[in-house]
Amino acid sequence: MMKIRRIFHKWMMQEDLNFLLTNRIPRITLTRFMGWWSQIRHPWVVKSSMAVWRLFSDLDLSEAKHTQFDSLHACFTRELKPGARVVNPDPALMTSPCDAIVGACGTITQGQVFQAKGFPYQLHTLLGTSERCQHWPAALEGGTYVTLRLTSSMYHRFHAPHDVQLQHVTYISGDTWNVNPVALARVQELFCKNERAVLHMQTQEGLPFLIVPVAAVLVASMRFHAVDVLLNLRYKGPNEMPCDAAYIKGQEMGWFEHGSTILVFVPQGFALADGIASGVRIQMGQALLERLG
Template sequence: MNFDKIIYIERKSKELKTENPPGEGFLKFLYYSPFGKLPLNLVVRKKILTEFYGKKMSEKNSIAKIAPFVKENNIDMTESKKSIDEFTSFNDFFIRELKPEARVIAKGDDILVSPADGKVLIFSDLKETTEFFLKGDQFTLGEFLKDENEAKKFEGGTLMIIRLAPVDYHRFHFPADGVISNSKLIDGYYYSVSPYAIKKNFRIYCENKREVSILKTEKFGDIVLSEIGATMVGGITQTYKPENFVKKGDEKGFFFFGGSSCVLLFEKDKVVFDEDLLENSRKGIETKVYMGEKIGVAK
């Protein structure tokens, strides 16, 4: 069976690049082979495997994995507050904080910024019925939010997905100034959010464990901020104080080991997204962005 390569555009250089995710062959086996369905459903999507691996990545002997991971993936450690020798485990390295100057927050009250490093897709045409289809897979806002009343507020709005690969910086931040709600935990499975899995079943975003909060802003209306759990993501930690005013670029939380996604929902006619992100998304191509980078403006 032939598989499409994971192609994305590096926004800063406008280069077309190919991603080679860790465990690529295993992911293809799980999501495309009929023989992969049994381990996927019995073991991989379940909490026990992810918890087990998350604990392994927090053990002291996992330090040995850091240097090879950095070298293999060309990670720029000059951005990190800690040096390789200062980390106490692989997870400690994975949730590393960056130096303030490593990410520049785009200024301007009417400028919306990316809340994370990752690869972006934007769906700017959510139907009034809160349904859209990707290769036949149905996704509904009511099901995603587990709140039909809240879903109505975002009918006709925009959905943005930021996919974090294991090599990315794994802290997430606020895309705008506003008042942030409590984070609601929605329990679920731990499917991979790799494009190999998402192309097979877009409903993973409705089925995986996730956290949902609302950022109430003056310029952009209400914004849903949701963090998605996934295979080998050892946990989602929120570091902000609920029911408080937060500034654009302030830290919201972090993911433990594993690649995952941030999903954002915007009300209709509140944001004009940058055309390059929209054009690439229409072609089905992700765009690599960095936390603090401008992604749109208030309408």
């Protein structure tokens, strides 16, 4: 199995082929199919699907609360054993909301950030035309952004990075481009094209910031505990969802199905925590951003 996996990974490292197989496909149709397939509760379907998944990924269930699942969806959205993640309690730190590989990160300059080197996008394009989002580019100017990419085999639940209040959710329907590095280096403004949700957040001290989960091919399904609907390609609205949900640092806020990306945007007064740089693997609860002063 390891030999087959190595051959597959070497094959998929060919960028043209990787991009072709993960993007030049009927993305939305396959994503809807995957949503249906993952919900099938049949042992043969689950076992065969997980066998294929293990063959082509580094799926590790040693930290999972349960290792037997009645559907592929249950494995995608699995919980971890108690104590599997330690949340840094330092109030000066914002912790990572998820397990991830750090992507592009840096300073928000003139409303511009990067999805990959040489591939910028504008915050106002990402956040859409909602009146609720119009003030954010100015409020975040000079602040810091971090891109967190979740692979298919990772833990898919996301958590509060601080003691926070979720005040509003803006849902933006869109495409389902792959969000891997190959696609990010080829598709202009990719995050601005894909389905996403803007989480309007505020710390207990009143500091506003944003978390933006972005869906991707075979994913396009997000669940937030504060919103009583499943956000996916079949969701028709409303797009603006007021809410008033308080979370303590590390408390679960929701999950992706399969894997995708979370974008974090904070205003001036923060810097990347020690060791945070593009390509670094990070776990939920580890230091992500540090308050200055």
